[in-house]
Amino acid sequence: MGRGPSIEARKNATDAKRGKVFTKLIREIGVAARAGGGDPANNPRLRAALDKALAANMSKDVMERAIKKATGELEGVEYEEIRYEGYAP
Numbered sequence: 001m002g003r004g005p006s007i008e009a010r011k012n013a014t015d016a017k018r019g020k021v022f023t024k025l026i027r028e029i030g031v032a033a034r035a036g037g038g039d040p041a042n043n044p045r046l047r048a049a050l051d052k053a054l055a056a057n058m059s060k061d062v063m064e065r066a067i068k069k070a071t072g073e074l075e076g077v078e079y080e081e082i083r084y085e086g087y088a089p
Helices: 004-036 044-055 060-071
Strands: none
16 A cells, blocks of 8 residues: 555645635635725735735735736626624523
8 A cells, every 4th residue: 555545645634724724815815805906005904814825825826816806807706795793692
């Protein structure tokens, strides 16, 4: 058998975790770009989202694509920020 399957399983697990984080960050970048514009110099929320993405080792190409998709330069799904409030007994 060898070590191949164990290495593959470990890589698949880390890739799944990384993909989940990237998806959340891309959505956050999109909402920030749509709300305040695609320029990080004028949009502090977008700048903070981009800093988080850089900390997670996301490539600049992916971040730029997310901004373009959110501002309408590329087609894609639109996400809006919605706040739900509730209370329980």
